[in-house]
Amino acid sequence: MNAKDYYTEHRRLVLGVFSVIFLVAAWELLLTYVFPVNPFFFTKPSLIAEAFKEQVQGAKLWHDLAISSRAFLWGFSFAVIVGIPLGLVMGWRRRVEYALDPFLTAMYASPLVALAPLLIIVFGVGVLGKAALVFLLSVFPFVFNVFAGVKSTDALLINVIRSFGGTDKDLYFKVILPSTMPYLIAGARLAIGRGLVGIIVGEFYAASEGIGFAISQAGDTYRLPDMFVGIIILSVIAVVLTEAMRRLELTVAPWRAGEEVR
Amino acid sequence: MRRPLAKMPPFIRANDITLVFKSKNRDPVTALNNLSFEIxxxxxxxxxxxxxxxxxxxxxxxxxxxxxxSGHMQMNxxxxxxxxxxRAMVFQEFGLLPWRTVTANVELGLELKGVAAAQRTQRAMELIKLVGLNGFERHYPHELSGGMKQRVGLARALATEPxxxxxxxxxxxxxxxxxxxxxxxxxxxxxxxxxxxxxxxxxxxxxxxxxxxxxxxxxxxxxxxxxxxxxxxxxxxxxxxxxxxxxxxxxxxxxxxxxxxxxxxxx
CATH class of the missing domain: 3.40.50.300 (P-loop containing nucleotide triphosphate hydrolases)
Structure with a gap:
């Protein structure tokens, strides 16, 4: 296969890689030759790479990551445990929907990070406060997406189950849950993004360790390359997790391949 | 005087069936009125x-x-x-579960009636053959044409031996x-x-x-x-x-x- 064929076949990959290389190179060259600003105020890829190498070899980065992950996992797990059943019940029981809807809608629409100070006061500076913030931010996408999934369950399929004498339990496990699956995963994707915001805001606001704290501290002390290392690591984590969810969706809901759920 | 032997009741009998749809803000609609027949x-x-x-x-x-x-419906x-x-229904829009393979869809009725897995699968295989879908056992509904989907629907209805x-x-x-x-x-x-x-x-x-x-x-x-x-x-x-x-x-x-x-x- 020659280069041209390779290009036509993998156009998406080739163009993507090229645009990233181009951007990084442009940034580097611009700051080296065109605007040689003081590295105190802005930084460039080569310096970030150096800082990255240093941090990866040290222990602090790994410690910070472990700290942040722990808070994230706690908060996110609780969001799953609370959000999914809540969404299911809301979707299935009209009275529960009507009772909870105003409250949940308001909470979902508001910038909940504004509650960060309160949560830190109530739950403390440690894992608990940050986990609470992650929970609060990531629980709503689960509730609303599972709710939407239950609501969009095909009434015909419910009739099919009923016509064969299926029970309510059969309805839940054989129709409602599987048809909600794609919505649930789309919700998880949103929740991951919001949960990461929670962790970072929590650590910006009050913390003595963690990746958010490391970013904010690097900023405060004008160590821009170190700050960018944190930011890049975060975005890599976000991309990996979101992509994993997309893959999961294709496995759990192969019939929806090609239909994009956002 | 001897009365004649009681006639065997018809297999299915619908007698004077009436159904009214009532909904808020709208007048009730009589959908069926004194519908009767025997089969x-x-x-x-x-x-x-x-x-x-x-x-x-x-x-x-x-x-x-x-x-x-109001009215009565009897069978047997x-x-x-x-x-x-x-009784089993074949639906216009098929009503197949998209997350189930052809076999699993055909098995649905048996599964809901608590038939053991091995028996279900065997029965499903027979019906898949009857409706001419051999070779598609592991396909999902979205991979089938409309006609094939309805064959699955028919096989599923027949599987419970209605x-x-x-x-x-x-x-x-x-x-x-x-x-x-x-x-x-x-x-x-x-x-x-x-x-x-x-x-x-x-x-x-x-x-x-x-x-x-x-x-x-x-x-x-x-x-x-x-x-x-x-x-x-x-x-x-x-x-x-x-x-x-x-x-x-x-x-x-x-x-x-x-x-x-x-x-x-x-x-």
């Missing part, structure tokens, strides 16, 4: 009628998903009070050629399995081709307008549909139905 075991009976005359609703009643406001002498193993097959415009969503093919196959399967079939359709041609009797319903509120016997020999094939006798029957059904379809022509 014998092994018969193939079609129901035709104008849109909205309640034919599908009536099928859902026989299935046990909708209760009439016992009242129909809810879904039951002796005595009655209720079919709600099962071929309406298919293209004309697939429909012809499916009609012929349904007849073959019916002749082999000896089920009683109640078939709702919009197509006079389809009703005449498949049935022993055609029930023509009135416009809403629906009741039996006339029952037409189709005395055409069986087995029937596509060529039969080109004969004058067949066309004569079609026009008889049309004459009856026309009065309901065209406002003002009712005598």
């Amino acid at each position: 014998e075991r092994g018969e193939f009976v079609s129901i035709v009628g104008p849109s909205g005359c309640g034919k599908s609703t009536f099928l859902n009643m026989l299935l046990g998903l909708v209760r009439p406001d 002498g016992t009242p129909i009070k809810g879904p039951g193993q002796e 005595e009655v097959l209720l079919m709600d415009e099962p071929f309406a969503a298919l293209d004309a050629q697939t429909r012809d093919l499916m009609q012929a196959e349904l007849l073959q399967i019916w002749e082999r399995t000896k089920k009683t079939v109640l078939f709702v359709t919009h197509s006079i041609e389809e009703a005449a081709y498949l049935s022993d009797r055609v029930i023509v319903m009135t416009a809403r509120p629906g009741r039996t307008k006339q029952i037409i016997d189709i005395n055409l020999p069986r087995p029937r094939d596509y060529e039969m549909r080109l004969t004058p006798e067949f066309n004569e029957i079609k026009s008889r059904i049309w004459e009856v139905l026309k009065e309901e379809l065209i406002p003002g022509s009712r005598r």
